[in-house]
Amino acid sequence: MKQACGFSKQFLSALRKELKVTRDANFYKRAFALLEIASGESISNVATKMQVQRSTIYNWIDLASTGDVMRLYNSKKSGRPSLWTVDLDTLLYEALINHPWDYGYMAVEWTVSLLQQHLARFADTLLSPNSIRERIHFLGFVWKRPRYALKPDPCYSQKKLKSSKN
Numbered sequence: 001m002k003q004a005c006g007f008s009k010q011f012l013s014a015l016r017k018e019l020k021v022t023r024d025a026n027f028y029k030r031a032f033a034l035l036e037i038a039s040g041e042s043i044s045n046v047a048t049k050m051q052v053q054r055s056t057i058y059n060w061i062d063l064a065s066t067g068d069v070m071r072l073y074n075s076k077k078s079g080r081p082s083l084w085t086v087d088l089d090t091l092l093y094e095a096l097i098n099h100p101w102d103y104g105y106m107a108v109e110w111t112v113s114l115l116q117q118h119l120a121r122f123a124d125t126l127l128s129p130n131s132i133r134e135r136i137h138f139l140g141f142v143w144k145r146p147r148y149a150l151k152p153d154p155c156y157s158q159k160k161l162k163s164s165k166n
Contacts, residue, residue: 007038007064014069030060030072037061083125084135091122092132096141 007015012035019031029050036046037057047054063071095118100107107114112129115136120126136143153159 006061007034008067011064011067011069012038015064015072018069024073027073030063031069033057033060034064034072083127083131088119088123088127089135089139091119092135093139095119096136096139 015031015035019028019035022028022031033046033050033052036049037043043054043057047057050057060072092115095103095115096110100110100114100118103118105114105118112132115132116127116129119132133143
């Protein structure tokens with residue numbers, strides 16, 4: 001059975017389900033707009049709420065007309081081919097599980113610029129700092145800056161007593 005806007009109940013149900021689990025903001029915006037239209041909201045009002053042109057809403061309706069909820073996600077774009085290879089991934093992984101001094105660097109922790117130098121030493125390409133950060137995240141590592149660990153003040157209790165007496 002078709003709704004007034006042309007979407008089937010199955011499509012709208014699948015759209016609501018996917019809306020609950022998605023983490024993609026663009027998909028969420030498209031799905032929310034389509035649900036608003038399905039509930040009877042005018043295309044002009046929805047376009048104003050979503051801060052898009054009416055033609056954009058019509059494009060989303062065309063995407064949804066196939067009945068496939070997944071068509072509302074952004075498609076993968078072809079861009080510049082990645083410089084990352086399996087060998088570079090392995091090299092980065094090995095570096096991250098070891099310390100920089102194991103490779104002869106005079107550093108306690110890895111920095112992005114040091115990783116950039118390290119990878120450039122073994123590969124013929126200089127990777128961007130953002131590319132290295134993305135790959136670290138992709139490999140499942142969490143990047144934390146080293147922090148100074150200050151020793152507790154041995155005179156803390158005496159100072160506390162003095163301040164409470166004043």
